Amino acid sequence: MCKISSIILIMLSFFSFFMCLLFIMNNLTYFLEWELVSLNSNMIVMTFLFDWMSLLFMSFVLLISSLVIYYSMEYMKSDLNINRFIMLVLMFVLSMMMLIISPNLISILLGWDGLGLVSYCLVIYFQNVKSYNAAMLTALSNRIGDVALLMAISWMLNYGSWNYIFYLDVMNLEMEMNVIGALIVLASMTKSAQIPFSSWLPAAMAAPTPVSALVHSSTLVTAGIYLLIRFNIMLIDSLIGQLLLLLSGLTMFMSGLGANYEFDLKKIIALSTLSQLGLMMSTLCMGYSELAFFHLLTHALFKALLFLCAGAIIHNMNNFQDIRLMGSLSLNMPLTSSCFNVANLALCGMPFLAGFYSKDMILEMVMLSYLNMFSFFLYFFSTGLTVCYSFRLTYYLMTGDMNCGSLNILNDEGWIMLRGMFGLLFLSIIGGSMLNWLIFSTPFMVCLPLFMKLLVLIICMMGGLFGYLISWISLYFYNKSYSSYLFSLFFGSMWFMPYISTYGLINYPLKLGFLTMKSFDQGWSEFFGSQNIYNKLMNYSQFLQILHNNNMKVFMLLFMVWFIILVSFMFI
Template sequence: MCLISFIFLIFISLVLFIMSLNFLMMDYTMFIEWELLSLNSSSIVMTFLLDWMSLIFMSFVLLISSLVIYYSSEYMYGDVTINRFIMMVLLFVMSMMFLIISPNLISILLGWDGLGLVSYCLVIYFQNEKSYNAGMLTALSNRIGDIALLFSIAWMLNYGSWNYIFYLEFMKSDLEMTLIGGLVVLAAMTKSAQIPFSSWLPAAMAAPTPVSALVHSSTLVTAGVYLLIRFNILLVDSWMGGFLLLMSGLTMFMAGMGANFEFDLKKIIALSTLSQLGLMMSILSMGFYKLAFFHLLTHALFKALLFMCAGAIIHNMNNFQDIRYMGGLTNFMPFTSSCFNVANLALCGMPFLAGFYSKDMILEVVMLSNLNMFSFFLYFFSTGLTVCYSLRLVYYSMTGELHSGALNILNDEGWIMLQGMTGLLVMSIFGGSMLNWMIFPTPYMICLPFFLKIFVLLICLAGGILGYLISNVNLYFYNKSKILYNLSYFLGSMWFMPFISTYGVMPYCFQLGGSIYKNVDQGWSEFFGAQNLYLNLSINSKYMSLMQMNNLSIYLMLFMLWIIGLTFMFII
């Protein structure tokens, strides 16, 4: 089943990619309406929007998901329910497809909710307590965005249809459209895990690693960014753009700081996803939607590769995820280590890899824009932190000696996993330049002084040096220093956000729920409702059954009463 799915998805991906090239060159957009039902002049119509953006995004999603499914055939080998896993992944991809091609809020909600539901099923796949907690946190955080989307659907009733694409341009100053835009921004912030909804993203690492590769590259977390790309007209020169710029900048900064104090391999990569999502959202809030889309696609390539390499390492390390147990992996797993380093360098923005083209262009456009000092600091400090935690990760896992004792089973012999990783390796190297030529046929004219031109490179070098110094710090001294320990705990726990948004809220919710259940559900509503009704009916039914079971004696008794009554009547 894995092989069939892989061949089918990669074929469709190639077809969609060729179509996207054609649509891009011809500047062509196709709007398809499919009438499902027509009754008394009221019709239910399904609409699809096919343009270069939706087609190329679908092509990338299908390419990554096909390689992830192929990779899963070996990673999940021995799992008795692997077919169910593949079906859920395909359902996940189908929901994403539905969201990408929908210009209609109703059909977007179907794909949006499909992503939320299937992601819950995938996060709880291993069926242990940690998975259930993570799944519930993921589902409930995303429900906030679903409710915001439902509210925006209700407010779209002020217009003629739910096809928002018709109204964005000339209704953008309207109060109703502003409100709809605010609700869509809220929905996108929950799905793309911006502050204060960030705590679910690292928790979702409880899912199998192939799912993480798919979720964190091109599907679930990018859904919010893609929705805002479609609604980008509402963000320009409005309070929503400024608010989103602040929140996404803080998310980028918070995730970068947190990743430098984390030791779980998958959580470090998850926090790097959060940082890159903040970068996409922030440049999108400034009005550069093509740049945000460009970074979304390049990030999808190297992030999927990063997770697949992490999966191969965890698979070989007998499910160890702590980077302090790793070391010297280049000696045991040379090809996986090479892929891992290429993906990390692409993430850092190493010149001429995929991440460089989008990240460097974003930061140069930021320098060219009229931006305040605080946002400027968040952009560039977060970029330095990206290099810092990437170098720290490589230092702990790739260099030195292996810290796992007698684990001599490490090797590069998972041929199917390696083949899946090779496809993404090629795309991580050449994908950025290819997309750059496609999306920007006329290059951006960015004229900057020499110092600002090399400023990004200097920031990356400074981040790398800082990462090396942090990796070499004496942990004993670090733990003995109370101020440093408390600071690292604060930064490493995502500014206590899980405690505020999850652990801090849950006890009160449980207490309130228990009180309502005890006093209302099992209390007054039972007394005035079902239980009281049941009690009265059972008493009455007892009398009725008594009469029916003793019908002869009752009949004779009534006959005697009738005779006595008649006698009294005659006497009177």
Template sequence: MYLFSICLLSFFSLFLFSTLVFLLGIYYLLFDYSVFIEWELFSLNGSMVVMTFIFDWMSLMFMSFVMYISSLVIYYSEDYMSGESNMNRFIMIVLMFILSMGFLIISPNLISILLGWDGLGLVSYCLVIYYQNVKSYNAGMLTALSNRIGDVAILISIAWMLNFGSWNYIYYYDYINNSFEMKIITMLIVLAAMTKSAQIPFSSWLPAAMAAPTPVSALVHSSTLVTAGVYLLIRFNPMLNLFNCGWFLLLIGCLTMFMAGLGANFEFDLKKIIALSTLSQLGLMMSILSLGYPILAFFHLLAHALFKALLFMCAGSMIHNLNDSQDIRFMGSIVNFMPLTSVCFNVSSLSLCGLPFLAGFYSKDLILEMVCLSWINCFIFFLFFFSTGLTASYSFRLFYYSMSGDNNFNSSFSFNDKGYYISFGMISLLFIAVFGGSFLSWLIFPIPYMISLPYYLKLLTIIVVFLGSYLGYIISSINFSYDLFSLSLLSFVSFGGSMWFMPFLSTNFISYFPLKYSYNSSKTFDYGWGELFGGQGLYSLFIYMISYIQYWYDSNFKIYLLTFIFWMFIMIPLFFLW
């Protein structure tokens, strides 16, 4: 009862707080208010270390979405984690994660951003290794080491901003035109955002982080950890425009989107497919942000958080009912056994594809129309639309494997939709995944903008979605056993299915070489010369000297007598005789 009350109390508190914050965010949006709170902690060499919070419509709406999804995830965890002996500890770690994300969202100051940024990294490591096995430990170490690169970049940018006398970067937008320091800081912030939002070449940690419990994945990979880098760059957007970092971010974001979409079409792990779709949407956010549309990127960030959390919850319900099996080849005909989960899963999946009038359509369609309207080359244009087609392709491939055909699980096993907490969490997100996109578009873009495009470009988005959907379904349903498709194109399948060999490169360059080098250094210096001339060497020398002195002290009288006899009867007579 005590553990149940903790879940229930956390759910009600977060839900109530998210409602209040969302209403406040709408008020601030309508009246264009912004509240800036700061107080000085101490002063260091003329630079004030201050705790600052900024409350504007962007931070308040993002905070309300994070808390709303978190409340439902905690409520959902009561059923999903029912066999967990340390439920209290799990809920406390999740609450620490939400607190860290809150610090990051409402901070316009690099020092307080670092507090939330490092808190996210540390708590996410604790959550990834929550199921304590070798696979979880490896995934946690890859996650932690990849994110440390971004943490170091934030630390260096804090050191660079010491030149300005304050760490409130929003004060220096007017100064950045001809400042070399601000150019360095912008490059470091871009690097930090790339690591946290898992852009190429730091992408491999995001699918590996699926070793965490599914409720954590629903929270982390929808609205919190992975979107932190995008949110930081939205805040730093004036610097990106001035220092011409956009072309680099545009290329990286488009390649990430393409790579993740391609990889998801070869993956068979249910959670990893959804993780790769998250990676694809992060690439979309990064690329549209680099084109100079931060509000549009933020709109897609919020819309994506809603349907992606629902998608993870549905996946968790399937995994929970199938005795923790995540392979989609063991699924099939789930719609007959779990109709509610199937409805929620398909609605969120279609929203991800960008089917008209669902939440994902309003942001995705607008993004692609703005891409058609922007000054970009054919390569970037191709990557945008082809990646959108790949999104629809892997979504319908997932639909084919999980919903259609025969059930491939154990014949004696039955599963159903009777989990009350799981069903409540999914239904609560279902309505928002349907209506949230239009509601947000009316709020964020109150004045309708005229996007004038030829009819073939206007319809291209919907055509690509339907073509990709059809292609994914056809490729999955065709039997390739006679042609041995995977074996005939083995090099392409292994290249595309392994995220362009990025996990191998990441584990070797981020984990293996530094750890191997540090091990050799430790063996040579700490356990070698350092021991000989350091602590152990001094210890051995002191032991030898103390034992030698103790020897003289113990045999003091005998040595004195022998010395007296030696001098009196041998040396002194010899001296006189000489």
């Protein structure tokens, strides 16, 4: 089933890509309406929007999904229920397709909710307490966004239909459309894990690694970005856009700092996804929707490759994920290490790899834009932090000695996994330049002073140097004082956000519930209610039972009492 699904998806991907080329060349947009039910004057209509953007994104999602499913043939081969896993992944991809081609809030909700429900099933795939907790955090965080989307649907009742695409330009300044825009932004923030909803993204790493590759590259977390690309006109020059710019910048900064303190391989890559999502969100808030879409696609390529390489490493390391146990992988797993390093360099924005074209252009447009100093600092410092944790990862994985058990036989003989990785490796190298020519039909030059032009490169080199030095110093001169422990705890736990999202939200309601149960259910209501009534009735029943057992004595006694009273009245 893996091979068949993979072949079908890759064929659909190529078909979608060639259709995208046709739509770009002829500047086409197809809007299809399919009437499902008509009752009196009410119609339930299914609507699909096909333009170059939806077709290109669909082709990327299908291509990455096909390679991930092919990779899963070997990664999940010991699983007896692999067909169930593939079916869940296909449902996940289908939900994403539904979301991509929908210009209608109702049909978007179908795909949106489908992503949320199937992601819950995938996170609890390896069944243990940690997975259940992570899945519950993921599902409940995303439910906030689902509710916001439902409220947006109810606000759309002010207009003639739920096809938001008809009203965005015309009704842009109306109060109803601003409320809908704010609700859509809230929904996108939960799905794309912006502050304060960031804690579910690293928790969702409990899912199998192929699922993580799919979720973090082109499906679940990109759904919020894609929705805001469609609603981008609502963010430009608005208060909600300025607020989102601040929150997305802080998300980028917070996740970059957190990744430098993290030791779990998959969580480091998850935090790098969070950082890139913040970059895309903030680009959208400045009004560059096509640029954000460009980075969304290039990021999907190298992030999927990064996760597949991490999966191959974890698979060979007997399921260890701590980077402190790894080392000298470049000697033992040269092909996987090469793919990993290329993906890492693409993430950093190494010139002429996929990530360079989008990141460099975004940062140059930031320098051209009217931004305040704080936002400017967040952009560039976060870029430096990205390179910092990438080089830290390279230091721990590729250099030094293996710190794990000596009986681990590391090898590069998982040829099915390698084939899936090589497909993405090729795209991670040429994907950026290809998309650059495809999306931006008219070439344009960003003219800046020499220092500003080289600023991105300087920041990246400084970040890489710091990452390497900090890793080397922390191995030999690690400070074990309590203040440094608190400092690393604060930054390493995403500014205590997971604690706030779990203990912070549930602790006081649980305590209140305990006190309520103690005072009412097992306290006064127990005394005045069921338990006391039960005791009283039982006592009465026992008394009646005594009377019943001794009824002759009672009758004789009553007769004597009655007789004595009668005689006494006679003598009176």
